[in-house]
Amino acid sequence: MTTVEQKTVPLNGDESVAYAVKQCDVDVVAAYPITPQTIIVEKFSEYVADGEVDTEFVCVESEHTAMTCSITAAATGARTFTATASAGLALMHEMLAVASGSRMPIVMSVVNRALSAPLNIHCDHADSMAQRDLGWIQMYAENSQEAYDSIIQAFKIAEHLDVQLPAMVGLDGFVLSHTLENVTVLEDETVKKFVGTRQIPHVLNHRGEIVPFKLDPEKPLTIGPVALQDYYFEHKRQQEEAMKNALEVIKQVHNEYAELTGRSYGNGLIETYRLDDAEIVTVCVGSTAGTIKTVVDTLREKGIKAGLLRLRTFRPLPVEDIISNLKGKKAVAVMDRSSSFGGNGGPIFIEIRHALYNGADIPQVVNYIYGLGGRDTPPALIEGIYNDLQKIAQIGQVEKQIQYVGLRE
Amino acid sequence: MAEWKVTGKEFAKIPEKFMAGHRACAGCGPAIALRLVMKAARGPIIVTNATGCMEVVSTIYPNTAWDVPWIHTAFETAAANAAGIESALKILRKKGKIKDKHVDVVAFGGDGGTFDIGFQALSGAVERGHDFLYVLYDNEAYMNTGIQRSGGTPHGAWTTTSPAGEVIPGKTQYKKPIADIMVAHEMPYVATASIAYWNDMVKKARKGMEIVGPAFLHTFAPCPRGWRSETAETVEIARLAVETCVFPLWEAECGEYKLSTKSKAIAKNPDKKKPVEVYLKTQRRFRHLFKPQNKHIVEEIQNNVDRRWKKLLKACDLD
């Protein structure tokens, strides 16, 4: 049941992100174009040129500076957004750690794209997976609608006083970024009210005063100091605590949004599809879930007990949800759209399998690396994976733990 | 714009914003530069610092030497930090989310963070016209990481990555003319200053803050630790750099060069221009240049100083 006015407009993934940002009363946007994210920057420039937003748009000279500007703008008290992809995200790497370490609630959309070399502009998740240990909240959208909804939620999550962490929303390059969809959007006022004004926590400064955690000429505060062996570790531990808090906050904000709009994505952390009585299950992030859902329906018609667990939130990892939803399953295929070269499987596989290790009733878990550099992932390929799972379920054993699908070998 | 005038007595009474208690070495030139610039602040101010000696000595958590809002993000980001702060201030003021008061934004960067790794961000921020003052404290090497050469290290100088060896006698390249490169940006204000001439420096710092748009202040700040010089001689060495025209004092408003008092006096009376040798001899980083086989390097340095001085005089219409 929706409680507010909404309308449906045709938007591609990038436009839906730009539209959401326009509605969130963002103070500063600092960004640099890179395919397939460029449309976001272009669209936003149009909003600025037409006076549709009250935002300072800084069209910087690099992604490194985009992230740096975002950090200091956020430190000055501004609500801040940026967007990037692939090489741009890699160039930001250093500053991503500064953003989270400085506890700046920046929101960024990452339009997922492969990393060079060879140069490739199409979708995989190598860019954001390479940033997974830097203290950013990571959410992945299945479609443009969810990209829109998630950006709005992300501001509220990142800025929550128990969190105060930067958040990235991933959307698959081209598959979502350049594909027109019907996206249901809220009224500007509704979004503004939902997101609210940015709250700023208070801390103790060097004068012994309780001051807002921001650069305020009247209440001096040193941000981003040197912390050595005697304090650095404590800072990192606090970041971990904030991530733990984010699990609850993501669910809360998601539920609140669901009540408002009638749209929900599982519990905000994971989304399950025909999973309850499923015996064979795939796990994925992003747009592939759409294809998998279709395949699951086909298989169900044939009486095959197939299901899906989509990780909507990858950081913080919803370990409890993963365990409770996968325990007792016969076979699980974790699908990674990126590789961890020389590792024991893709990043999502490593985490899922590890999460299950201590539990009872552990399923057989197998890894599929797929779709790198935008390689197509058609339903037939997913069906193949479920076929494999059926065999694994039958013999109760994984023969080859890491597989590559849709690849000429 | 009326020039800010301050007497020594008045200046002494201005409260310190870069306070005592930092851990800079005795005789640290950059610490003097920072202190002077901070005392020139005209009112509400936000400061940002690149990674380097000045950041490391002044903010060892949980202590700080900064009695103003201050932020550090990374080595190459001082100008980008300023850009983000200034952009935020602008929009927050417009939206009424902060007090409608002008706030000066000042960025400090060492030579490494300015000539080298941070140059792109600096050039970008200036091109976009952000309203901030960038203060380069030039100690002519990466000191924080242990005296490595930078694009600002002078010709012939010993550093740990341009060592004076049997075959290569110190740094083979010349110092990048960073202030001239900034002038080439056609920005509103560029100036050079030396800690030996405090009054000139604080006036220029204040002017850089008052000018609307980007301003760049190149301050010359000897580092006794890295230059292998006497701690008590820091200011004297900074003075010699001006007297030898190794580091002339000038300012350029919108590309128009003008010599400052001390350097103008030398221009008017060229006999006052001291030979570079007297400057080089104060620092053991140049010691190897005085071996007989390296005599030509001192000559080369002199020639280069003369060439650049002549060029500057021409730019100032004084040739």
Ligand SMILES: Cc1ncc(C[n+]2csc(CCOP(=O)(O)OP(=O)(O)O)c2C)c(N)n1
């Ligand atoms: C990306 C990056 N590369 C290298 C370093 C290591 N580093 C920190 S400070 C510094 C040198 C700073 O030199 P300079 O800017 O001249 O300032 P100073 O220490 O002399 O004050 C270096 C190389 C770093 N922090 N970040």
Ligand code: SF4
């Ligand atoms: S090493 Fe040089 S620049 Fe660094 S604190 Fe010591 S004197 Fe100052």
